[in-house]
Amino acid sequence: MTTATFGTNAVDWEERINFDRLRSERLAKLKAELAASDLGAVLAFDFANIRYMSATHIGTWAMDKLIRFSLLTRHSDPIVWDFGSAAKHHQLYNPWLNTTTAEADADPHAPHHGAVKPRLESGARAGISTLRGAFSPDAGIAEGVAKKIKRELEKFGLQNEPLGVDLIELPILFALQAEGITVVDGQQVFLGARTVKTGDEIALLSHAASMVDAAYESLYEFLRPGVRENEAVGLVSKVLYDLGSEYVEGVNAISGERCSPHPHVYSDRLIRPGDPAFFDILHSYQGYRTCYYRTFAVGSASNAQHDAYRIAREYMDRAIALVRPGATTADIVSVWPTAQEFGFPDEEAAFALQYGHGVGLSIWEKPIFSRLISLDHPEVLKEGMVFALETYWPSKDGMGAARIEEELVVTATGCEVITKFPAEDLLVAGQRYYSVGGPLPLLRNPQSHLNTAAGRGEPA
Numbered sequence: 001m002t003t004a005t006f007g008t009n010a011v012d013w014e015e016r017i018n019f020d021r022l023r024s025e026r027l028a029k030l031k032a033e034l035a036a037s038d039l040g041a042v043l044a045f046d047f048a049n050i051r052y053m054s055a056t057h058i059g060t061w062a063m064d065k066l067i068r069f070s071l072l073t074r075h076s077d078p079i080v081w082d083f084g085s086a087a088k089h090h091q092l093y094n095p096w097l098n099t100t101t102a103e104a105d106a107d108p109h110a111p112h113h114g115a116v117k118p119r120l121e122s123g124a125r126a127g128i129s130t131l132r133g134a135f136s137p138d139a140g141i142a143e144g145v146a147k148k149i150k151r152e153l154e155k156f157g158l159q160n161e162p163l164g165v166d167l168i169e170l171p172i173l174f175a176l177q178a179e180g181i182t183v184v185d186g187q188q189v190f191l192g193a194r195t196v197k198t199g200d201e202i203a204l205l206s207h208a209a210s211m212v213d214a215a216y217e218s219l220y221e222f223l224r225p226g227v228r229e230n231e232a233v234g235l236v237s238k239v240l241y242d243l244g245s246e247y248v249e250g251v252n253a254i255s256g257e258r259c260s261p262h263p264h265v266y267s268d269r270l271i272r273p274g275d276p277a278f279f280d281i282l283h284s285y286q287g288y289r290t291c292y293y294r295t296f297a298v299g300s301a302s303n304a305q306h307d308a309y310r311i312a313r314e315y316m317d318r319a320i321a322l323v324r325p326g327a328t329t330a331d332i333v334s335v336w337p338t339a340q341e342f343g344f345p346d347e348e349a350a351f352a353l354q355y356g357h358g359v360g361l362s363i364w365e366k367p368i369f370s371r372l373i374s375l376d377h378p379e380v381l382k383e384g385m386v387f388a389l390e391t392y393w394p395s396k397d398g399m400g401a402a403r404i405e406e407e408l409v410v411t412a413t414g415c416e417v418i419t420k421f422p423a424e425d426l427l428v429a430g431q432r433y434y435s436v437g438g439p440l441p442l443l444r445n446p447q448s449h450l451n452t453a454a455g456r457g458e459p460a
Contacts, residue, residue, distance in 0.1 A: 039184070342392070343394060
């Protein structure tokens with residue numbers, strides 16, 4: 001396990017990311033999880049699960065379309081159905097899909113532990129789903145998908161075993177059921193395999209975080225009164241893409257009065273002197289995501305904003321101090337405030353403000369940290385887990401708030417923080433201002449009354 005980061009080039013003089021090992025270890029973990037389940041096979045429509053299983057990728061434009069699907073059975077390597085041209089590309093450039101599968105040598109109705117014999121067949125094939133209903137239901141696309149899956153299950157004697165599916169369109173579900181296939185929840189098999197990261201996954205997650213470190217450096221230099229939230233989004237996106245990001249999933253840019261309550265979406269608001277501004281940067285490097293908040297004050301910070309930041313940071317540090325193998329998500333959330341303590345009626349209303357989640361090929365993987373569920377349903381932390389912890393605190397003036405997030409790797413003795421941009425105390429970005437008396441203080445309240453007798457402390 002390493003959190004070291006490297007250049008993006010492959011070299012012969014240094015061991016870096018080993019992608020062959022990454023592919024084989026991911027598949028081995030998924031096969032082990034499937035073998036330990038009651039399922040005969042798992043079928044994936046989720047983009048991240050398809051990539052984890054098959055190491056195929058056709059661009060982030062396809063993430064929300066549910067057009068591709070991939071099957072793993074107890075007796076075969078992954079089979080991926082894709083656009084015809086993409087399938088041809090996989091056949092040419094994804095040799096790990098052109099491997100030996102196994103075909104049942106016994107009665108086609110034999111249990112999944114029956115005898116098998118090897119057979120060579122490409123795991124990259126043409127085939128698409130319903131385009132989220134864009135195809136006419138009369139075209140029979142859903143039925144065609146179901147027949148493809150049934151063929152493979154029958155080939156390996158698994159047609160009577162439960163088929164685990166991660167997410168599915170209703171016409172596909174109905175078509176599979178019409179073929180006599182028992183469809184059950186398979187998402188837990190995928191997420192179980194993905195919970196503890198391999199060494200190469202950890203290195204990729206660390207590299208992804210290092211790119212956000214650089215984006216925050218540019219953002220800190222850029223912030224000043226008069227820039228807009230959307231301009232900050234554009235700047236961060238350019239920095240990340242220039243550094244080799246595969247996909248900038250989102251930049252949450254929130255400033256001023258918009259900080260409380262947190263709207264979770266950027267706008268075109270102009271940033272003003274003394275504003276709080278927090279950002280969440282989510283992007284993907286080689287498929288591996290970040291979720292990485294930082295908070296700034298622009299020009300100066302009010303006492304209320306500084307106090308809010310101090311409280312959010314204290315809750316963060318209390319949580320980090322507890323992270324180690326054997327600790328639970330309940331241990332972590334128990335040191336966070338209740339929803340009522342920061343202005344919400346219950347934990348569901350405050351969900352995702354004091355929060356934690358696994359990070360990998362997607363964000364919000366296992367484990368989940370929230371007072372909503374973790375106290376009653378704790379998860380045990382294990383070495384090799386990678387997750388983000390997020391804290392939030394509104395300022396007493398009713399305007400601002402502080403938002404901090406750190407990504408952690410669970411080590412043998414504790415944890416390592418892989419989000420490196422400074423966050424121990426509130427940073428003030430933007431121009432320094434000077435008066436005839438010298439530099440204006442960075443900690444100052446926005447409503448000045450110093451030029452009155454009371455403000456100068458003179459007796460009435």
